[in-house]
Amino acid sequence: MSFPNPTPRPEGELEQLKRIWRPPSGLGFLTVVNNTYIGLFYVGAAVMFFVLAGILALIMRTQLAVPDNDLVSDGLYNQLFTMHGTMMMFLFAVPAVEAMGVYLLPNMLAARDLPFPRLSAFAFWAYLIGGSVFFLSIFWGLAPDGGWFMYPPLTSIEYSPADNADFWLLGIGFIEISAIAGAIEIVCGVLLTRAPGMSLDKMPVYAWAMLVFAGMIIFAFPAVILATLLLELERAFGWPFFIPGQGGDPLLWQHLFWFFGHPEVYIIFLPAAGMVSMIVPTIAQKPLVGYRLVVLAVIGTGVLSFGLWVHHMFATGLPQLSLSFFSAASMAVAIPSGIQIFAWIATIASGKVRLTTPSLFILGFLFIFTIGGLTGVMVAMVPFDWQAHDTYFIVAHLHYVLIGGMVFPLFAAFYYWVPVASRRALSEKVGRWVFGLMFVGVNVAFFPMHITGLIGMPRRVSTYPADLGWGDLNMVSTIGAYLIGAGVLLFLIDVARNFRITSADNAGNVWNAPTLEWLPNDNYATRSIPIVASRDPLWDQPGLAEDVEAGRYYLPNAPTGYRETIVTSPVTAEPRYIVQIPGPGWFHVLAAAFTAACFLLLTVKLVTPAIICGVLAVFFVLAWAWQLDPGPTHPPVDIGGGLKLPVYKTGSGSHSWWATICFLLVAGTTFLCMIFSYLFLWLSNVGDWPPAGTALPALSWASGSAALYLASALLAWGASRTLAAGRLWTSQGLLLLGALPALCGALGVDGWGFWQAGLRPQDHAYGAAVYTILCLTGVFAFTLAIFTPFLTLRAAFGRLDTARRASFDVGLLLFYYTAGQALVGLLLTHGFPRAVG
Amino acid sequence: MTVGGALILLLVLALTAYALLAAPETRGWLGSRRTILWGGIAFPTVTVTALLIYGLLVARGIVTPAVGEDVQRVEVVGEQFWWRVRYLDDDGRVLFETANELHLPVGRTVELALTSADVIHSFWVPALAGKLDMIPGRTNILRLRAERAGVYRGQCTEFCGVQHARMAFHAVALEAEAYDAWLREASGPAVEPATSGLREGRERFLQLGCGACHAVRGTGAAGVLGPDLTRIGSRQSLGAGMMPVTAENLAAWIADSQHLKPGNLMPPFDMLPDGEAQAIARYLESLK
Amino acid sequence: MTAMQGEDATPFLRWIGIVLPGFLIWGAHFGLVYGYVAVACTLDAGVGGTQAAVALATLAALLLIAGLFWGFVIRPGSRFNAGPATRFSRRLAWATALLSGGSVLLTALPALIFPGCA
Missing domain, CATH: 1.20.120.80 (Cytochrome c oxidase, subunit III, four-helix bundle)
Structure with a gap:
């Protein structure tokens, strides 16, 4: 086989690559933009919020362990469950899967970085600062207490006059913006920076899942952003969108919120399912069975999940026929889930699975998620839901879906991918205990809740009377919750003992996995950018790792002297141009800090400082944008194999054009939601x-x-x-x-x-x-x-x-x-x- | 449905275990696209369609009202954090008002008009019917029917604020004659105090201005903000399902309901001189 | 492999054009029947007409899915159907057309059982 570039490579080429991609040190490390660092911080922050929200859950479970308990006051309890739900959804689940994408995607696609690294860094800093202040609000009793769903009129100014609700509206509204920034980044990354030859039919399922995930964020988040905006306009300026006496309608909020809220479940689940589709072939050592069907399932789930939102409003008194449309769509979405589950079973059957920790988490996921899916079909039946709705049955169902569908795959992913990011893998021995505690804990905690709900215990109650006989089941659930807590604690200890961040001397391809993130890596990602000819390149293209590392493939150097990667065409992945990627800088960090400050100061009605921070945020965004759009600074460069690529593109071929279109899709969806609101x-x-x-x-x-x-x-x-x-x-x-x-x-x-x-x-x-x-x-x-x-x-x-x-x-x-x-x-x-x- | 769900779960688990543990030559058939086509597409399509049709038929049975039936109509208004209950005549006029308790005749359909005075609540008596939201600005109709006499507990199931956990009520199903008797009594004025102590309690009740918020029919008290107290002594509970109606509980509630149920709309009357709350409580307890 | 200097977003939009129309039509159909029922039941106008309206919308949606599928994917010489990813995209197009057609039918099913606005 002939390679695009000859070896040995010239002296100094590797050193130049290393120098260009080296992260800054000292205080300047805050300005780092490499996805391998930002991705890890992002994951770390998400895990931190997971632990914090979990602690809130343990306090709640302790309160509920016995009837008529007064460990926490009713008001504090309401803050606790609001914060638990809000943080798990907005500060853990979505950011965690987005963070894994920021970390994994460039490596998996063999790009040197994402096309807008400062944008992902901006999203991360905004999220970290905004999320932390949001969490701290609970120590001042200012945490929102209207439920994570924030239904007006309870959250309108008349019934919630304090700032608590504003923390939710402004704090979360702002974090949604950070999620959208990340989604635009991921769409552009997946469509434009895949390795040459990685046409859509050779793209890893995880990349498909992340593409659909990002697309869903683009179409689902605008609804909740608009809802947030409308409610804040009502609270701050008295525009009566939800006040019945003045022509408003509380149900408008529910439509907008759940038009986001139901796809949200799949927004969280699809990336996790994508990870499962990566891990299962590796543990079975066989290619995924039914790749095309799985891709179909991923796209189908993404689309059909937009027809489910009224599923959460079965008890609002809408006409039965209207409810039934949503019942039907809820049933239809079961089919793509079925496809994926049977694809994994078939893959497992086609190979020989070793019961490592990732395998255990995958099997646990199959069990828990299947139960969650089946109870999901049950609550999609309108008459059943009239009983189960807003009871502990739903609490059980949603935790089976989300823990099964997202947390277990994520832990499988942690154990599976840590060798890419760390010098040592995590401990297999400890991992089994982590799995055991979490698996038993989840079932002990949540299975009894199905029964608690069916015998009549509503959700979101701070306590319950002793004479109803709910006490024993609640005690069992509490014990289970502490088992989960012990499992997570053990995991953190394992991470502390074994996780050592590195890019150059990572633990390597310990599982004999087939995809590109297992190629030898450094801060510059892979030494050269391979030509991909298979869905499982490391299995089907012998010697790929050595040839990539030797620099025989494309772009083994930095011809323009800046950070750069290859932009390829979206469908067929043919190289089109070289994009110069921005390096470290302060402007996006400051822009994130001042944007966060602006929103948070508005929350507590410090208008003047908020405006000052807003102006500064705009200034730093402009300063950041000033450095972008470098222009054709360099004549076309040779990346090997006689391929000369331009270093600058405009028009619909350029990555900035794609990002702008994604942004306009967000804007257009927001406006469509407003048209819906007007008509509603x-x-x-x-x-x-x-x-x-x-x-x-x-x-x-x-x-x-x-x-x-x-x-x-x-x-x-x-x-x-x-x-x-x-x-x-x-x-x-x-x-x-x-x-x-x-x-x-x-x-x-x-x-x-x-x-x-x-x-x-x-x-x-x-x-x-x-x-x-x-x-x-x-x-x-x-x-x-x-x-x-x-x-x-x-x-x-x-x-x-x-x-x-x-x-x-x-x-x-x-x-x-x-x-x-x-x-x-x-x-x-x-x-x-x-x-x- | 639960059994079906359990069977599907077992099937998935059995297949997974088989895929994991069976000898490679015997499990080979499972490792192909056929598995997905049958297990992942054909099977769910059939079960899900059947289930959907079944569910729709059940729902049709629930929502379709029987024609020409003599229904009792009641309006229930959710308030933070109690239930206002108004019995209506056939023309929809209010006969009388009570609170936190719904009496219904056994074997007869009761049509509830559900709405809310403030935030969204949800009306649910698990033993009698599914739940239905009470939304300000809207009226939802819930039809239910008790087949056996008894007391059924109900509770608010839409999070409605700080005391959402303590917003319960009781549905009391009575046989036809008992129901008619109750209806007659409940629509009349409050009983006259029988002793001088109780008369004293009524005096204090009226002088303190309790009537600004509460009504006791037949006295001057005609407030509409809080629950009607005309027959509070006969009710199943005080504070929307919190505790039995005894003179002690009533006195404690009057003195400091904010301690018992923080965030309810009644101000504390802890400044009352000794014995006064007790006197009022004894009077209220006598209103049966 | 050569660099495609002039290439813009068109191939990707064409790819979307063969894979997604079924789903988009499902979405339009869903929105239409839901909106129709919501408006008709609020105005107390179309009671009894809902079944006919849903049937009509369903028929139109199925025809449209079939028509677009024929035009974009099957018809010889369709411009939407070129490029190295063809086989994969064609199979995917088949599957999405089937899945969305089935979902349209499933959505319409309740109208058979509930005639009005109860």
């Missing part, structure tokens, strides 16, 4: 929309505004054309003095039309909905009002020209999108009431 509120106020006494502005306001929105899009298009023709300053003029004022003017006309007609957002849900639609466009107008002058500044400093226009293209897409969204908004707010009235 109409349905609660049929015949009174707009409410009596409120006039619609004349159509001239709408048409004037529409003309200006169109003009802004056209002027932006003109700016793009003139830039392409080399007339930089005409282009800048069109954008800064044409498109931007037209956009702001259009928004002003739009908003003033409603205002002069007498509409106020505080009076009725109708007005609140109209002004929120305007605000969602306003957010983009505001962003562009900052970003357009930023582009002009770049042009002035020679950082923007006909060739170097990736950042200009980002602005262009934003202009187009904003005009489009605003026009749809106009049609809705002016057209719909006229159509139904």
Whole structure:
């Protein structure tokens, strides 16, 4: 076989790679961006929050061990279960699987790093700072106490006047943004930075799972972000979205929350299932049976899970027929889960499994998750759910699903992948005990809860009377909870004894696994980037590890002298260009810190300091963006095999274009959710929309505004054309003095039309909905009002020209999108009431 | 359904054990795509479709009201953290109001109009019917029927705030005659105090302004914020399922209900002189 | 292997085009029937009409899935159907079309049993 690059490699090449990719030391280590470090910190932080939320659970179980207990007060108990649920979902489960993705994906795809390493570092710091302060709120009695689902009107200002609810809304809203940043990173990483030859049909199942996971975050999280925004608008400014007396409807929150909340379960489960699909072939030493079907199952689960949200609202009194649609979808989603479970069983049967610790956790997962899945089918039956809903049966079900479906695979993954990240593997002997304690603990803790629930114990009660006979079962559950705690403690001890972070001299491929993350590694990832010809390259391509390490494959060096990796085409993974990746820096760290500070200060109503932090956050984001978009600094480089690749791309081939599109999908979904909210509120106020006494502005306001929105899009298009023709300053003029004022003017006309007609957002849900639609466009107008002058500044400093226009293209897409969204908004707010009235 | 679920679990476990432990030559057949097609696609498709149809048929039986039946209509309003219960006549007018207790005739359908005065609650008597939410601004209809006389416990199942755990009630199912008798008594005014001590208690009750929040029909007390106390002495519990209605419990509640059930809307009356709370409590306990 | 200098997002969008339309139509169908029932039951208008509406929407969805599948995947010379990942994508397209068609049918099933808004 002929390799792209000859050996021996020139002197000094390896040293250069090492120097370029070396993480900073000392205090500067905070600025590190390598995925191998950020990924590990991220996982570590997630485990920390897992332990903390687990401790909260142990306090609750102690309180519930005996009837009429008064270990904790009712108010504190409510904070405990709210925090336990919120932290496990938002601070542990989602970040943990995202963190594993940040750590594993580049290695598994043989990229040197993710395409936006500072973005993942930003997401990590924002999450760590925001999450920690959020947790600490419990020591001041300020922790949210409305349940992790935060149903209004309990969480409205009237029934929750203190800041507790704001901590949830702002704290979690902000962490959701960090999750979205991570998801965009993962989509771009999986689609654009796979090793040459790793076409979609050769992609590891884990990468598929992470791709679908990230896609689900992009489409599910906007719903909860919007819900959070609406509730905070109601709490802070009295816009009555959820107050029945003023046209609001508490059920709107439930729809939005569960439109996120149900996919959330699969958002957590799919990456874990992806890990299982990686580990099972290794422990069986045979390729995964039914790869295509598993990929189908992953995609199918991702899509179908969006049809389940009312599954959580069976007791709200909706028409039976409506409920049944969701019952049907809940049944349909059982089929992809069945496919995966039988694929794993078939793979196990085709090989010979050694009962190592990862295998044990996989088997435990199969058992626990199957029970959770079956009780899931039971509660998908509407009549059964009317009994089981909001009882301990559901507590049992959801813990079987989430612990079985996520925690056990994650622990299997810890034991399985630690040899990649550490000098020593974890102890097999201790691992068996960890597994045993956790497995027995989970079943002792949660199995009895099925019965406790069926005999009538509701969820979220701080105590229960002795005469109901619930005491013994609760005591058993408490004992089980402590067994789980002991298992986790033992795991932490094992980690402390054996986990030694390294990249260069890791424990190596101890399991004889087939995928690329087991190639020899260092801070620069693999020495050269292999050509992949199989789904299991390390099994099917003999000598791959040595050849990669010797530098015989692509890009064994750093031809531009910066951090770089190969961007390949999304479907067929053919090399397309070399992307220069940013290295360590302070700006994203400071941006994360000030963003977190801004949100947290807003929570406690320190508005002025919050604004100052917000301005600083924007400043550091811009400073960070200033260094991006390097332009074609270097002529095309030879990566081996006669392949000369450009080092810069613009347009729809560029990774920044893909990231922007992902972001616009988030924005578009948010807006769609707002359209849904508008129509939903109409349905609660049929015949009174707009409410009596409120006039619609004349159509001239709408048409004037529409003309200006169109003009802004056209002027932006003109700016793009003139830039392409080399007339930089005409282009800048069109954008800064044409498109931007037209956009702001259009928004002003739009908003003033409603205002002069007498509409106020505080009076009725109708007005609140109209002004929120305007605000969602306003957010983009505001962003562009900052970003357009930023582009002009770049042009002035020679950082923007006909060739170097990736950042200009980002602005262009934003202009187009904003005009489009605003026009749809106009049609809705002016057209719909006229159509139904 | 539970049995079916257990059987499927056993099947999965047995197959896994077989895949793990059987000799390689005998388990080979399991290691192919066929396994997924039959076990992972065909089998769940059939079971799940059958189950869905079965579930839909059961649900249809539950939600379809019987035509022309003589139903008792009751409005139940969830409040933080108790239940306002209003019996309605056939035209939907309020006959009388009570609290934390639902009396129903055995063998007759009772149609409950469920709503809420503040946050979302959920109405559930496990032995009688599934649960249904009480949502402010909406009215949900729950039909239930007790087949045997008895006292059934119910509890709020939607988290509704600090005292969610102590928001229970009792459903008392009575045979037809007993129910009619109860209905007659319950719709009348409160009993007159029989002794001077009880009259004294009523005086203090009215003078202290308890009537600003509570109603005792037949006296001047006509408050609507708190539970109606017209027949508090005959109820199953005090504080929405917390404790039996005794004079001691009532006195303790009056003196400091915030200690017993922190976060309920009743202010503490711990400034009352000695014996006064007891006098009121004895009066209330006599309201049967 | 050569670098594809001019390549943009089109191949990926085409790939999406052959693999995902079934699911997108499932989503549209789901939203449509749910929305229709919600509106009809609130307005007290379409009671009794729900069955016909769901049946119509279901028929349209199934035809659309079949039509798009034929046009994108089976029809000779479809532009959506080229490239090295073809065999894999075609199989995947088959499977997604079947799974989403089945899910559409399953979604429609309740309308057979519940005629109205109870």
